[in-house]
Amino acid sequence: MSKQMSHLDNIPSTPGKFKMDKSPYIHNRLRWHSSLAKLTFWSFMFLGLILIFFFRSPSSNPLPQDPSRRSLRTYNWGGPAWEKRVRSSARIRSRNGISVLVTGAAGFVGTHVSAALKRRGDGVLGLDNFNDYYDPSLKRARQALLERSGVFIVEGDINDSALLRKLFEVVAFTHVMHLAAQAGVRYAMENPGSYVHSNIAGFVNLLEVCKSANPQPAIVWASSSSVYGLNTKVPFSERDRTDQPASLYAATKKAGEEIAHTYNHIYGLSLTGLRFFTVYGPWGRPDMAYFFFTRDILKGKSISIFEAANHGTVARDFTYIDDIVKGCLAALDTAEKSTGSGGKKKGPAQLRVFNLGNTSPVPVSDLVSILERLLKVNAKRNIMKLPRNGDVQFTHANISLAQRELGYKPSTDLQTGLKKFVRWYLSYYSGGKKAAG
Numbered sequence: 001m002s003k004q005m006s007h008l009d010n011i012p013s014t015p016g017k018f019k020m021d022k023s024p025y026i027h028n029r030l031r032w033h034s035s036l037a038k039l040t041f042w043s044f045m046f047l048g049l050i051l052i053f054f055f056r057s058p059s060s061n062p063l064p065q066d067p068s069r070r071s072l073r074t075y076n077w078g079g080p081a082w083e084k085r086v087r088s089s090a091r092i093r094s095r096n097g098i099s100v101l102v103t104g105a106a107g108f109v110g111t112h113v114s115a116a117l118k119r120r121g122d123g124v125l126g127l128d129n130f131n132d133y134y135d136p137s138l139k140r141a142r143q144a145l146l147e148r149s150g151v152f153i154v155e156g157d158i159n160d161s162a163l164l165r166k167l168f169e170v171v172a173f174t175h176v177m178h179l180a181a182q183a184g185v186r187y188a189m190e191n192p193g194s195y196v197h198s199n200i201a202g203f204v205n206l207l208e209v210c211k212s213a214n215p216q217p218a219i220v221w222a223s224s225s226s227v228y229g230l231n232t233k234v235p236f237s238e239r240d241r242t243d244q245p246a247s248l249y250a251a252t253k254k255a256g257e258e259i260a261h262t263y264n265h266i267y268g269l270s271l272t273g274l275r276f277f278t279v280y281g282p283w284g285r286p287d288m289a290y291f292f293f294t295r296d297i298l299k300g301k302s303i304s305i306f307e308a309a310n311h312g313t314v315a316r317d318f319t320y321i322d323d324i325v326k327g328c329l330a331a332l333d334t335a336e337k338s339t340g341s342g343g344k345k346k347g348p349a350q351l352r353v354f355n356l357g358n359t360s361p362v363p364v365s366d367l368v369s370i371l372e373r374l375l376k377v378n379a380k381r382n383i384m385k386l387p388r389n390g391d392v393q394f395t396h397a398n399i400s401l402a403q404r405e406l407g408y409k410p411s412t413d414l415q416t417g418l419k420k421f422v423r424w425y426l427s428y429y430s431g432g433k434k435a436a437g
């Protein structure tokens, strides 16, 4: 040890100043003491700086940035007043009505579906964790909208088994409309954990509680067009292969479909997966292209429009929210009862998957042209190669199965749907509200 010390000590700090002392041992000891004092001083300074940084850092906020950590937030639920609100919101107010737990109720599709169910007299209880994947104030505004129509949204996470069990204790839900998920194709590369947390762990947790509920509810849930991945056969049919996902988001939705199969097979849960195709409309998601293109065109910022190799067109089967809502309600109305009870299967149960698309793909550049006309502003177009981050070149739904079984018949073209979106956007973000992001 001392050998090593003197060796380190003898290395000159400044070249040319090296001089051997007559008493190297004493000299080295003095230098060692002063180094130790310096080291202690700087260590304290460093520690102090770390502490200051830690306490001032935004990551010590109660709402951290990482969604998987965000969902570890504790929520306040329970108590007689809370139970009363839950019961009242879930109370059926029409003959033959159903009582539905809607997860992700403050989300885009969740808000529209909850409002539609409530309008026709069904009992609706919302559940949402209000995470900040995108502007939470938009979720709060949707919550306020639902509140006015008598829908209560419980604040909590689908990973919280105690909360879910409590909800089923208070209300014997006939159906669950499961729309809570980590959405977005490209964000999966930034935060893969949040997809596993919500789309896989959260879904399994929900199914675990549903399988043990008595009676078991029938479950309709959001899968995605992205499960078709690299499939090139068009239009995409439910019979086509879905084993080549192009993003982790798609892989977690595909996993969800397999998990649904398992719970149907073992526990007799009635399960219907809906493969949504790029849903858009008023109260939409700010992370989606039509939404942030609108914001950026209005701000005069350039937008990136993706194109495939050799100037290939990138297109989406954009589907208007009202059509999707009709598909969701039809799926709930045609869902058969689950067959199990007390966690045991009593007989075979219904297992379905449907495409809910518009069956009329539109190139992204045409979407931009429509927005330009509606906004009366020319977009600053920046044509870019389709990045390799999960995007696929095109989507196109074959909807004949949904047509046959659900009476699903989309009726809104992109021009009409975007007109409604733009009208909402302009009114929502006027009056002091700022565009998200």
Ligand SMILES: O=C(O)[C@H]1O[C@H](OP(=O)(O)OP(=O)(O)OC[C@H]2O[C@@H](n3ccc(=O)[nH]c3=O)[C@H](O)[C@@H]2O)[C@H](O)[C@@H](O)[C@H]1O
Pocket (backbone or CB within 6 Å): 183, 184, 185, 223, 224, 225, 226, 276, 277, 278, 279, 287, 288, 289, 290, 304, 305, 306, 314, 315, 316, 364, 391, 392, 393
């Ligand atoms: O159907 C689904 O299951 C998914 O639909 C949606 O995914 P996508 O179809 O990828 O929608 P979205 O991001 O709006 O991009 C639209 C188009 O704009 C192109 N695009 C995108 C961004 C950009 O900067 N430039 C661009 O050209 C882009 O290449 C694409 O062609 C949902 O977000 C997703 O959660 C999931 O529900």
